[in-house]
Amino acid sequence: xxxxxxxxxxxxxxxxKFTLANGDIKEFDLQLDxxxxxxxxxxxxxxxxWTRLSYNQCPCCPLGPPQQLCPIAANLVDxxxxxxxxxxxxxxxxxxxxxxxxxxxxxxxQKGISSLVGIYMVTSGxxxxxxxxxxxxxxxxxxxxxxxxxxxFSMYLLAQYFLRRAGQKPDWTLKNLPEIYAExxxxxxxxxxxxxxxxxxxxxxxxxxxxxCFAEFIxxxxxxxxxxxxxxxxxxxxxxxxxxxxxxxxxxxxxxGKRKRx
Numbered sequence: 022x023x024x025x026x027x028x029x030x031x032x033x034x035x036x037x038k039f040t041l042a043n044g045d046i047k048e049f050d051l052q053l054d055x056x057x058x059x060x061x062x063x064x065x066x067x068x069x070x071w072t073r074l075s076y077n078q079c080p081c082c083p084l085g086p087p088q089q090l091c092p093i094a095a096n097l098v099d100x101x102x103x104x105x106x107x108x109x110x111x112x113x114x115x116x117x118x119x120x121x122x123x124x125x126x127x128x129x130x131q132k133g134i135s136s137l138v139g140i141y142m143v144t145s146g147x148x149x150x151x152x153x154x155x156x157x158x159x160x161x162x163x164x165x166x167x168x169x170x171x172x173x174f175s176m177y178l179l180a181q182y183f184l185r186r187a188g189q190k191p192d193w194t195l196k197n198l199p200e201i202y203a204e205x206x207x208x209x210x211x212x213x214x215x216x217x218x219x220x221x222x223x224x225x226x227x228x229x230x231x232x233x234c235f236a237e238f239i240x241x242x243x244x245x246x247x248x249x250x251x252x253x254x255x256x257x258x259x260x261x262x263x264x265x266x267x268x269x270x271x272x273x274x275x276x277x278g279k280r281k282r283x
Contacts, residue, residue: 033120035046035160039116039130047103051140058157060096062145068095071219079211081204083148087102092146098137099152101216101225104134109227124162131161134228136162142208142229149204157179171251173198200202 033053036218040046069074072094074084084092109131117124117136126133140160143153155176161168177198181191192198216226251277252259 033058033158035140036116036118037133038116038118039133040116041107041130042112049100049103049137051144053144053157058144058154059146060141061098063099065095066186069219071215071221072098076213077211077218079149079208081149081207091215093142093150093212095146096141097225100134100141101221104130104225106223109134110143116160119160126163128163131227131231132163134225135231136164138225139230142156142212149208152201153205173249177201 035051035053037051038046038270039048052060053059066088070088074082074088074091076091076094078091090276095216107130109129111130113125114127115125115133115136140157143150143157153173153176155174159172161172166174168251174195177195178193183276185191213226213229216229
């Protein structure tokens with residue numbers, strides 16, 4: 022995670038505002054480093070027990086000493102404290118303001134918190150979730166499964182382009198994408214258990230579970246070739262340019278008329 026610095030004003034910001042049914046308002050300002058998309062944070066005086074790295078640590082977690090805290094848990098303390106006594110089915114008016122637009126929707130707390138938590142999980146410095154961090158650049162609150170699928174595949178294929186440019190072997194067939202999401206699923210599952218063992222109500226836990234739905238779903242489009250439904254959108258790239266097309270590049274003009282005799 023990134024510590025607060027004098028360059029905060031140059032970062033990327035998200036402002037989440039929850040207006041609950043009883044009139045209470047809960048707001049969260051997230052600042053991200055504009056280059057790394059890492060969450061800019063300040064240290065707390067103390068952290069609850071459930072934020073320790075060893076507290077239900079994810080089985081796929083590569084972190085260890087001297088790391089003391091789970092980076093995701095440490096950054097989610099305020100969110101958890103704010104919603105720990107709320108249940109997931111409560112409805113709220115949620116407004117998400119970015120630098121270029123504002124999103125508003127009346128949805129369940131589960132869906133709103135899920136959108137918020139999703140940013141924290143991929144920007145906090147978890148080595149597993151870091152692979153999803155590029156998606157924060159185009160963060161889409163309240164996204165549908167189809168929208169998320171499109172953004173995930175686009176992000177992954179762009180990553181392969183950069184791998185190829187760096188001289189590494191790209192995965193153009195998406196073969197390794199399910200492996201990434203299998204680890205993401207483990208992180209989500211372990212984090213839910215972390216919250217459950219800390220006796221935190223279902224508002225936050227179900228929000229993480231909502232995020233995990235796509236982690237489990239990602240293999241389905243690949244296995245059942247669901248991408249075939251999207252393929253017609255790319256017809257302009259797939260169809261061959263007909264010969265003699267009026268916009269086809271010219272190979273040089275032919276001289277017209279007879280050559281003038283001298």
